[in-house]
Structures are given as structure tokens and as C-alpha cells.
Amino acid sequence: MNKKLSLLLFSGDYDKALVALILANTAAEADMDVSIFFAFWGLFILRDPDKISNDDKTTMEKMFGAMTPKGPEELPLSHMNFSGLGKKMLEAMMSDNEAPTLENFLNGVVKKGVKLYGCKLSVDIMGFKKEELLPQLEIIEAKDYLKDAASSDIQLFI
Amino acid sequence: MNKKLSLLLFSGDYDKALVALILANTAAEADMDVSIFFAFWGLFILRDPDKISNDDKTTMEKMFGAMTPKGPEELPLSHMNFSGLGKKMLEAMMSDNEAPTLENFLNGVVKKGVKLYGCKLSVDIMGFKKEELLPQLEIIEAKDYLKDAASSDIQLFI
Amino acid sequence: MNKKLSLLLFSGDYDKALVALILANTAAEADMDVSIFFAFWGLFILRDPDKISNDDKTTMEKMFGAMTPKGPEELPLSHMNFSGLGKKMLEAMMSDNEAPTLENFLNGVVKKGVKLYGCKLSVDIMGFKKEELLPQLEIIEAKDYLKDAASSDIQLFI
Numbered sequence: 001m002n003k004k005l006s007l008l009l010f011s012g013d014y015d016k017a018l019v020a021l022i023l024a025n026t027a028a029e030a031d032m033d034v035s036i037f038f039a040f041w042g043l044f045i046l047r048d049p050d051k052i053s054n055d056d057k058t059t060m061e062k063m064f065g066a067m068t069p070k071g072p073e074e075l076p077l078s079h080m081n082f083s084g085l086g087k088k089m090l091e092a093m094m095s096d097n098e099a100p101t102l103e104n105f106l107n108g109v110v111k112k113g114v115k116l117y118g119c120k121l122s123v124d125i126m127g128f129k130k131e132e133l134l135p136q137l138e139i140i141e142a143k144d145y146l147k148d149a150a151s152s153d154i155q156l157f158i
Numbered sequence: 159m160n161k162k163l164s165l166l167l168f169s170g171d172y173d174k175a176l177v178a179l180i181l182a183n184t185a186a187e188a189d190m191d192v193s194i195f196f197a198f199w200g201l202f203i204l205r206d207p208d209k210i211s212n213d214d215k216t217t218m219e220k221m222f223g224a225m226t227p228k229g230p231e232e233l234p235l236s237h238m239n240f241s242g243l244g245k246k247m248l249e250a251m252m253s254d255n256e257a258p259t260l261e262n263f264l265n266g267v268v269k270k271g272v273k274l275y276g277c278k279l280s281v282d283i284m285g286f287k288k289e290e291l292l293p294q295l296e297i298i299e300a301k302d303y304l305k306d307a308a309s310s311d312i313q314l315f316i
Numbered sequence: 317m318n319k320k321l322s323l324l325l326f327s328g329d330y331d332k333a334l335v336a337l338i339l340a341n342t343a344a345e346a347d348m349d350v351s352i353f354f355a356f357w358g359l360f361i362l363r364d365p366d367k368i369s370n371d372d373k374t375t376m377e378k379m380f381g382a383m384t385p386k387g388p389e390e391l392p393l394s395h396m397n398f399s400g401l402g403k404k405m406l407e408a409m410m411s412d413n414e415a416p417t418l419e420n421f422l423n424g425v426v427k428k429g430v431k432l433y434g435c436k437l438s439v440d441i442m443g444f445k446k447e448e449l450l451p452q453l454e455i456i457e458a459k460d461y462l463k464d465a466a467s468s469d470i471q472l473f474i
Contacts, residue, residue: 003466010177010316011237012237016326019326026457027462030463039177040177041237060250060251064251067244079329079357089376089379092376093374093441093443125248125251125257143185143187146188147188156472157314157316170395218408218409218412225396283413285409299342300342304339304346307470308470315474
């Protein structure tokens, strides 16, 4: 039976999203079953900047949506961000090493059939609509995440 | 046999404490055995603001105790804190969605019998006295945490 | 058979490195098999400040190397760093309690035979040379980490 990897991506940092997606891609290539549960700030990477809508949102939800990162390119670094300079350096160094970008890795997990789950409570609180997020995302509850994680060989909170 | 969840709460951030307590409550409701090991900054959420005492503390411990969050309400956000504005927005959005507060979730784990462990080394270094912390907390060593975690189906470091 | 602990140290924070090394030392003392996979910022703790070299590095790699922490003593705190003041307080409080330093704990894992792995992709992107890092470090790929983690009883992402 295949080994199984369960990731909970809570962080909205560029580098933490990167490591989560690198692990997910690598595990899927090694024939592991992989699922990622996106919660809280982890949902920002799944926002499609072209589909953001303010319909049916409270004023607070609109403000929050405007102040927070819209999609993978707007995420900051967890360390050494220096108002974006550290991130530009990291991106340049990744490019020098011909490493794929965060978006490449996100496309990779979609193509490889990694299961992508979004946390219902987080989506409700932040006021995100399903149409604003990656279409492959399935919204589930925390108890469903726990069930999936308990049957996995590796669980990481990122 | 019941599945078992082991959380190590290291962070002193409001949102990370929230996700730890939501997972713990959800798991306990699903009849999982749950334990939380509070270490370092994770202990701040367990401080009772009405029971803080400076007896038998070094000057450094007093200063450290005064500069750090006293109980669940004073914890900052890990992202987008904006000197507290981001946190107020998040709390308002949680309230709009009738989500319980951090304190509700903390009361929930106590009522549901989640095992609450505090890291002895952290308590000693930070100079916290047992009477200043949540009464249900049991102080244990890192080796006891590892034994408990090794027998769990899910382990997360938050 | 011995229980097995697998840590992924991603963070470059002093306190998170400290908790990772405390857990690793404690587990090794309790006869667990222990491995640590150092990725991204987690590699900074393994830099030897006396062996930093700029040979064969791009301008970007030199700048990045100069701007980032060089060895265990230069890591900041994840919370309450206050430009280094919070860290000095924590170090003083650890010393008051006769707790070992971060360097002591690093020496401890080396002596106890904890397996120390470095992430190849991170080393390549950051432009670190093997000679600049702790000699006991073995450079491996993410898929090797996943294999090791999947056979462990506890996996934590720190």
C-alpha cells in the first residue's frame, strides 16, 4: 500500500508555501498519496487575482480581502522579507538555479492529483467565496481533515 | 481503540493558539484522545491575568513577565497584526460568523478532558509559578512529551 | 525496536532551533533514533562563522550570505526579539537556570549520533558550500527526507 502524506498549510508566507508544495510534488512523484489542508493564511495562495469579487461581502470582509495577499505572487517571506527585497533576492537565486516558481509547484500538485482541501471555518470567517479560489479546492471541515491525517504516515503543520 | 492526537503548542500567536484549540476540540468531539504540550511562548495563553505574582522572581523574570502577553486576550496575530488592528478585524469577523472566541475554545478543551501539559524547562526558564497558570495544567518533561507523542496517530508542532 | 523521531527544521529562529535540538537530545538520550532535516533558514545554524568563503559565488549569493545569520549565535528570536534585547533576556534567564546554550545542544546531537541531513535544493539555492557548514551534515534530497520521515513514529515541522 502507498505511503500517505498529510500537510496542513496554515501559513501565508511565500517560503513556507514553497516548502509545502515542494514536499507535496516530491511525494506525489514518489507515488505517495498526498493531501493538503489549507487553513487561515494558507488560503491566500489559492486566491485567483482575476476573480476577486466583493458581492455579498460585509465591509469588514471587503477590507480584509483588499489588505491581504491575492494569489501566490503577493505572499511575503517568513524571514528576511525586508519589505519585499529579501523575496526578490530569493526569487532571483531560485531562477539562477533553474528552480521552478511557486506557481509552477502549485500547477504541479494540481496535475499530479494531490488532494486540495480548504478549511470551511476559515473560508467562512475570511468571507472568501468558492469562485474566488482555485477551482480544484474542495471545502471540508476540521473533523474531515483529522480523519484524513490520522490515516497518514506523515503529518506536518506548516 | 481510539485514535490519538498530540499537539505541541510552541507559538504565542493568537491565530496559532486558535487553530490548536479548534483542532483539539474537534478531535475530542470525534472521540479521539487529545493532549496538548505547551512550551515556550505557548504557555502565555495559560497565564491567568488575575493571578500574576512577582514573589520569588528575579528582576529579569519580572521584566520578562511584564513585557509578554498575559492570557489569551493579549496574544498578537502571526500575520497582519498591524499593531493589533488585524487582530481586531479577525475577532470582528469571527463574531459576525458566530464563531466561539479563543477563551471559549480554551474552556472547551478543559471541559472535554483534553490533557494539558506544560513544559518544565520552559516554565523554569520563564520563571512562571504553577499558581499563575491554568489550574488544569500538569507540568511534565520533554521526555514525557516524546513518549506520549510516539504513541499518537497525529503529531503536530504549532 | 526503537521508536524514531524525524524533525524538519525550516525556521532560522533561535528559539525554534533550540526546541528542535532539545527534543533531539532528549529523544537520543531515551534511545530513540533521531534525524533532523535542515532546510531553508534552518541551515543558518549550521554555518561555521570561521569558514565562510565567497569563492565561486554569484554576487547575489554573496549578498544573501552576508545579510543572513552566520552560525547559532546570530539567530534572532521568533517572538519578542526587540532588535536582540528579548534574545539577550532569554539567554540570561537560561543561564540563571543553568540551562545549556544552543551551541551546547548542537554539540550534543553530534556526540549522540543524531543523523543530520541538509536539503540539497536549499543549499543550492542559497549558494552554501559544504565546507562552510557543519562537517557532520549529509546533503540529501527531499525524497530521501520523505522516506525517512514515513518510517518514523513522530514527525514535526519546526
